[in-house]
Amino acid sequence: MHILITGAGGMIGRKLTARLVKDCELNGRAIEKLTLTDIGVPPWPEPFAGEVETFAADIGDFATAKRAVEARPDVIFHLAAVVSGEAELDFEKGMRVNLDGSRALLDAIREVGENYHPRFVFTSSIAVFGAPFPEAIDDEFHLTPLTSYGAQKAVVELLLADYTRRGFVDGVGIRLPTVVVRPGRPNKAASGFFSSIIREPLAGEEAVLPVDDSVVHWHASPRAAVGFLIHAASLDRDKLGPRINLTMPGVCCTVAEQIAALRRVAGDKVAARIRRAPDPLIQRIVAGWPRRFKPERALALGFKTEMSFDEIIRAHIEDELDGKIAA
Amino acid sequence: MHILITGAGGMIGRKLTARLVKDCELNGRAIEKLTLTDIGVPPWPEPFAGEVETFAADIGDFATAKRAVEARPDVIFHLAAVVSGEAELDFEKGMRVNLDGSRALLDAIREVGENYHPRFVFTSSIAVFGAPFPEAIDDEFHLTPLTSYGAQKAVVELLLADYTRRGFVDGVGIRLPTVVVRPGRPNKAASGFFSSIIREPLAGEEAVLPVDDSVVHWHASPRAAVGFLIHAASLDRDKLGPRINLTMPGVCCTVAEQIAALRRVAGDKVAARIRRAPDPLIQRIVAGWPRRFKPERALALGFKTEMSFDEIIRAHIEDELDGKIAA
Numbered sequence: 235m236h237i238l239i240t241g242a243g244g245m246i247g248r249k250l251t252a253r254l255v256k257d258c259e260l261n262g263r264a265i266e267k268l269t270l271t272d273i274g275v276p277p278w279p280e281p282f283a284g285e286v287e288t289f290a291a292d293i294g295d296f297a298t299a300k301r302a303v304e305a306r307p308d309v310i311f312h313l314a315a316v317v318s319g320e321a322e323l324d325f326e327k328g329m330r331v332n333l334d335g336s337r338a339l340l341d342a343i344r345e346v347g348e349n350y351h352p353r354f355v356f357t358s359s360i361a362v363f364g365a366p367f368p369e370a371i372d373d374e375f376h377l378t379p380l381t382s383y384g385a386q387k388a389v390v391e392l393l394l395a396d397y398t399r400r401g402f403v404d405g406v407g408i409r410l411p412t413v414v415v416r417p418g419r420p421n422k423a424a425s426g427f428f429s430s431i432i433r434e435p436l437a438g439e440e441a442v443l444p445v446d447d448s449v450v451h452w453h454a455s456p457r458a459a460v461g462f463l464i465h466a467a468s469l470d471r472d473k474l475g476p477r478i479n480l481t482m483p484g485v486c487c488t489v490a491e492q493i494a495a496l497r498r499v500a501g502d503k504v505a506a507r508i509r510r511a512p513d514p515l516i517q518r519i520v521a522g523w524p525r526r527f528k529p530e531r532a533l534a535l536g537f538k539t540e541m542s543f544d545e546i547i548r549a550h551i552e553d554e555l556d557g558k559i560a561a
Numbered sequence: 562m563h564i565l566i567t568g569a570g571g572m573i574g575r576k577l578t579a580r581l582v583k584d585c586e587l588n589g590r591a592i593e594k595l596t597l598t599d600i601g602v603p604p605w606p607e608p609f610a611g612e613v614e615t616f617a618a619d620i621g622d623f624a625t626a627k628r629a630v631e632a633r634p635d636v637i638f639h640l641a642a643v644v645s646g647e648a649e650l651d652f653e654k655g656m657r658v659n660l661d662g663s664r665a666l667l668d669a670i671r672e673v674g675e676n677y678h679p680r681f682v683f684t685s686s687i688a689v690f691g692a693p694f695p696e697a698i699d700d701e702f703h704l705t706p707l708t709s710y711g712a713q714k715a716v717v718e719l720l721l722a723d724y725t726r727r728g729f730v731d732g733v734g735i736r737l738p739t740v741v742v743r744p745g746r747p748n749k750a751a752s753g754f755f756s757s758i759i760r761e762p763l764a765g766e767e768a769v770l771p772v773d774d775s776v777v778h779w780h781a782s783p784r785a786a787v788g789f790l791i792h793a794a795s796l797d798r799d800k801l802g803p804r805i806n807l808t809m810p811g812v813c814c815t816v817a818e819q820i821a822a823l824r825r826v827a828g829d830k831v832a833a834r835i836r837r838a839p840d841p842l843i844q845r846i847v848a849g850w851p852r853r854f855k856p857e858r859a860l861a862l863g864f865k866t867e868m869s870f871d872e873i874i875r876a877h878i879e880d881e882l883d884g885k886i887a888a
Contacts, residue, residue: 325727364803368701373703374695374702374703375701375703376700376701376702376703376704377703377704377719378722378803378804379719379722379723380726380803382723382727385719385720385722385723388719389716389719389720392704392706392712392715392716392719393712393716395705395706395712396706396709396712399707400652400709476691476705476707477705
């Protein structure tokens with residue numbers, strides 16, 4: 235089994251690589267080779283004993299796409315993307331990487347030839363949805379993105395479905411919830427506070443909450459996101475059917491419920507490190523985001539996530555903090 | 562007012578041109594110039610007295626797109642497309658014309674500069690929908706096309722919405738019903754029989770019906786389709802809102818109801834010219850098509866169509882047959 239990961243240097247890419255190296259197998263087959271690519275050279279997948287190729291490349295470039303698939307990987311995890319904020323600020327870059335890069339990869343696969351139809355797992359996003367919404371978004375709700383990032387992800391979903399229908403590739407698109415708790419330093423993403431208000435207090439630092447406690451959102455841990463990717467790679471084509479793009483399950487909760495979970499898991503002192511500082515811009519952006527889903531198809535197909543926000547916090551403490559909380 | 566029509570040589574393009582020439586105005590403003598383009602040189606818009614430019618060009622080519630918009634038309638009707646059957650047989654051609662051609666036009670507009678935001682009316686299609694369906698498809702049902710043509714139209718809808726949201730263009734996408742009765746000779750489109758079973762009997766010829774009488778579908782006349790385009794060009798942006806792609810109203814009826822309407826309008830002898838010759842391939846294709854819609858938004862925005870299939874037949878007799886039926 236040869237696996238290609240684009241965007242392998244990103245947060246999810248690194249965690250997926252580590253999980254594959256630990257498992258040594260995917261879908262019951264031993265992993266013999268990993269090809270890892272990103273805009274910078276991705277880290278070497280220690281302690282993997284099989285063949286490894288890592289290279290830095292711009293996925294918006296067709297030559298990169300050709301190089302990435304020429305050795306005919308059996309499974310492709312296509313994670314490479316310009317994030318939401320950047321795609322909004324730099325329209326052309328978002329189109330080139332998120333749309334043209336994905337299409338280049340699909341076309342490169344098509345050009346390899348008739349007998350090559352790899353499983354292609356594409357990370358889409360709940361950003362394909364845009365307000366106004368029903369109380370809960372079901373599997374048949376239309377995609378009306380309110381960001382260029384969301385539009386680009388929605389376009390690739392359509393292309394992936396058509397390339398799959400025509401037999402060029404064996405695609406599965408998974409719409410990830412907002413992934414929390416992201417490790418590392420705070421970033422400028424409008425969604426960053428969902429992670430900050432958990433991560434910083436657990437590390438003994440103050441976090442800023444720019445929105446109201448009543449804000450409702452849809453979350454999954456990085457661990458769960460990696461689980462979705464692995465499960466998508468092994469899904470039975472016949473059970474999946476022609477509607478190959480799936481909304482992933484998540485934990486729906488308010489910010490107040492996030493904070494209550496933090497208090498339960500780590501105590502009052504930690505939870506007290508959240509400072510309220512309303513930010514009208516972030517409040518406006520967040521108001522257009524989806525809140526709650528009924529991801530019945532994904533659940534029926536066996537995708538699993540956390541059952542509560544407490545579990546999401548515990549996953550972060552185990553995976554990132556070696557079980558230790560700053561008192 | 563300067564108007565650009567791509568695909569101006571096609572059936573809808575010619576009828577739209579004729580209507581604009583007859584009206585001499587659009588949205589209360591006199592039409593001073595018409596730019597007409599198609600893969601072959603479109604017919605000269607007699608008896609239009611204003612400025613006219615007609616040229617043959619491949620819309621899949623960015624230079625064509627630049628040329629088409631460089632004189633800054635106020636309203637663009639983007640009708641040019643490879644039809645459904647051809648886009649399915651020739652995947653690359655469909656992608657190049659239907660997707661890349663539309664994007665080239667949008668990007669060419671963006672490149673003209675900050676103060677240029679023409680109204681851009683895009684003809685999408687109910688082919689953006691794919692079975693299984695609810696009893697009636699509402700305005701929030703997701704797009705899961707089952708043809709490359711439908712996928713390409715759905716992608717352009719998403720791009721048009723994002724380019725509009727960003728202020729690059731002032732877009733409206735209208736999903737046309739199956740347009741009947743198409744004038745001219747039978748073509749090889751799988752939907753061709755919907756027109757043939759009316760057109761040929763009215764002209765004194767036999768028509769072949771390849772599907773069961775119980776097949777349900779969604780129709781509008783060419784006259785109504787032109788009316789949708791004109792209405793879309795004058796829609797109030799604030800009333801339209803951010804969800805700019807609209808399913809057009811139509812007449813929902815069975816083939817049996819089509820035939821009964823033909824009998825009412827033209828008599829038993831004409832209706833007897835339909836011969837049943839079941840075709841399993843066409844039956845299979847038609848089974849995946851949408852049947853019935855609840856186009857509430859389009860109706861609320863004032864789009865109008867025929868109230869019955871009888872009216873659709875009468876429109877054909879008036880517009881194509883000078884009121885005469887072959888006895």
